[in-house]
Amino acid sequence: MASTRRTIQFENNSPKVCYSGDLVRGKAEIYFPIPTRVQDIYLTFFGKGFCEWSEGGKQIIGSKTYLDERVDLLQNSSEAGVVIPSGNNSYPFEVRLPSTIPTSYEGTLGYIRYCTALHIIGSTEKLDPLVEAFTVIHPLNLNNSPTYREPMKVRKFTKFNISCCLFCVESDELQLYARLPVRGYCSGQTINLKLDVINKSYQEVLRFLVQFIQEVTYTANNGKQKVERIAFKKRVAEGVRADVKGRHTRKVNITVPSLPPTNFSADVCGSRYMFIVTAETPMCHRNPSFEIPIVIGTSPISSELYASMTDASDTNRASAPPLSAPNTSVNSTNVPHYPDGDPPTYEEAMRSVVAPKMTKDFLPKYPTYRGQTSYASDEPSD
Structure with a gap:
């Protein structure tokens, strides 16, 4: 029997790189092999900073949540649930990232990570959330100062x-x-x-x-x-x-x-x-x-x-x-993230500084x- 398939796509953004303050648009696509009753379908967007090291035999920990948003994808959900037709189903979404959140980072003693997760609640097929990591860049335009x-x-x-x-x-x-x-x-x-x-x-x-x-x-x-x-x-x-x-x-x-x-x-x-x-x-x-x-x-x-x-x-x-830091806001709406005539490529961080146990194949x-x-x-x- 075929199984449920799920993807999370960012609009015009295949590398999944976003800037602080961006309005992120995209769609969640779900393929159900048969008509399926569910109670809810939603996305969560989460960002966290964490660090840890030993000092004098004690563990020193730092932690902060930067992003915690939920986007409901079903318009008419209820306790009785909704029957989703078989085949491909597409659910558009948009979420505004806070302008103050810091840049993604993976280090030897800590990290700053962002991810989105697709949740399907109440399906007879047990489905763990589909989690997709993405990069956030806190812009620093060198022309501002x-x-x-x-x-x-x-x-x-x-x-x-x-x-x-x-x-x-x-x-x-x-x-x-x-x-x-x-x-x-x-x-x-x-x-x-x-x-x-x-x-x-x-x-x-x-x-x-x-x-x-x-x-x-x-x-x-x-x-x-x-x-x-x-x-x-x-x-x-x-x-x-x-x-x-x-x-x-x-x-x-x-x-x-x-x-x-x-x-x-x-x-x-x-x-x-x-x-x-x-x-x-x-x-x-x-x-x-x-x-x-x-x-x-x-x-x-x-x-x-x-x-x-x-x-x-x-x-x-x-x-x-x-x-x-410059006095000018790097998140001003009239300042582009990069020059129009010379857009950047987006390259993975150097692997030599990333702790492998932290990355889970994402840099x-x-x-x-x-x-x-x-x-x-x-x-x-x-």
Whole structure:
């Protein structure tokens, strides 16, 4: 005997990627092999954030519900039930997602997940709910704040001890200057890092290690936090000898993998991003390093709004200050989620950071852009 078949389809949205604040439309399709009496048919939409880790022999847990909606599909249901004819039956639905819900995320210590479930109540055939996961993107349009279009400049000065003994005399400075054309990028874009080096010290730099880092902050119900740093990509640039004077330039290109946008207001799982640049030296000397914060968005900086490199001034800080959220609402109805002429593809998150037991064969998809711009190009690295 044939069995009941069910599907949940999102209208014009085969990858099932939605944005916060969207009106999600679609249809639930049910095939009954014979006329079937049911009491109710409905959809639920559910979203939850969860994190968990051990600390001092205790389990620390964080949890929050972001979405909990029900959409009734039968117009005239009753206790006596309704007989659904055999064959294919289609039930349209629509639901408005809250504008504040965060982006889907799957991490090693927690997740933010969204799903919809189709429930058929009262059928003689026992049917568990059909559950379909989908991705939610909380939009971050990088054109909404001029801060993201400004160059990012960081410098780091370091002195080395002449020997490894106590009371050593310090050498002249190793001067490191790092520069990014802009402060905000999207997945798929290539970040062009320029590193200028002036080595006035006696100490050779063997190489420069550049790491693209995601820093995830998990927040528990009691306010405790657990911070995890994940190195997605690493690049190595040529070092600088101590006896070669003058300014030396190293260029490093790193393409942003498919990742969730920066989350400025995480309450369970939040992400921010940075480069960590390390000058590796021989022997017993410490390796000077510094951070370059960047913002990952969902809509790239347009070429028309790209600010000139001369618009920003140098900074004397060893590490640049953290970037903050824009004042402009990213969910404004008159701001599109992505540029009309350059829509993104949606690519699955990198599997290397996802705990397999959590995914159940589903990975969130994030907007990815492959086009080159004046501030993000595949220029040769050193």
